[in-house]
Amino acid sequence: MGAYGGKASLMDWVAPVGPVYQAGTLSGNPLAVTAGLKTLEILRRPGTYERLEVISNQLASGLAAAAAKGGVPLTVNRVGSMFTCFFTGHPVTDYASAKRADTGKFARFFRALLERGVYFPPSQFEAAFLSTAHSEADVTLTLQAAAKAFEVEALREQ
Numbered sequence: 001m002g003a004y005g006g007k008a009s010l011m012d013w014v015a016p017v018g019p020v021y022q023a024g025t026l027s028g029n030p031l032a033v034t035a036g037l038k039t040l041e042i043l044r045r046p047g048t049y050e051r052l053e054v055i056s057n058q059l060a061s062g063l064a065a066a067a068a069k070g071g072v073p074l075t076v077n078r079v080g081s082m083f084t085c086f087f088t089g090h091p092v093t094d095y096a097s098a099k100r101a102d103t104g105k106f107a108r109f110f111r112a113l114l115e116r117g118v119y120f121p122p123s124q125f126e127a128a129f130l131s132t133a134h135s136e137a138d139v140t141l142t143l144q145a146a147a148k149a150f151e152v153e154a155l156r157e158q
Contacts, residue, residue, distance in 0.1 A: 042132060048132060049080075052081045053081075055135075055139050056078060056080060056081040058136075058139050059130065059139045059142060059143065060076045060078040061076075062143040063076050066146050066150050069147070069150070070150030070151050070155065071150075072155045073089030075089070075090065077092055081129055081130040081131065082128070083129075084124060084128065085106070086101035086124055087105035087106050087155075088100060098125065106123070109150075110122055112152055112155075113142075116144075116145035116148060118142050118145045118146075
């Protein structure tokens with residue numbers, strides 16, 4: 001949702017009062033407003049953010065554990081339900097440390113997950129997100145696919 005405003009002398013120029021037409025993607029669209037309001041209603045339900053925290057932690061810690069078991073250096077940075085996997089054994093705290101991660105391994109990991117039906121962001125410089133639509137079964141499927149991917153020789157240290 002968004003809104004804009006200004007001095008009456010300027011706003012009087014905007015239609016329907018004035019001659020200047022203003023439009024934007026989904027401006028005034030009742031379907032978009034209804035979807036936004038429903039989203040807010042769902043997010044206000046008790047336990048929503050707590051559940052997201054639990055499944056996000058399960059996924060992030062599970063990815064790190066599966067990588068360690070497979071001998072693959074991986075750093076998983078997470079805030080709430082947003083996380084990113086970096087193929088490095090070092091902490092990633094800024095752009096410079098992120099650039100030192102192995103993007104080739106990330107690409108191979110992405111393709112290995114995709115072959116197993118898991119759709120991850122295609123770049124390690126993009127974040128992945130969990131939502132209220134994701135289930136524990138989705139987390140389990142992702143961790144199983146990742147474990148298989150980490151077994152691939154191409155992801156291990158050379």
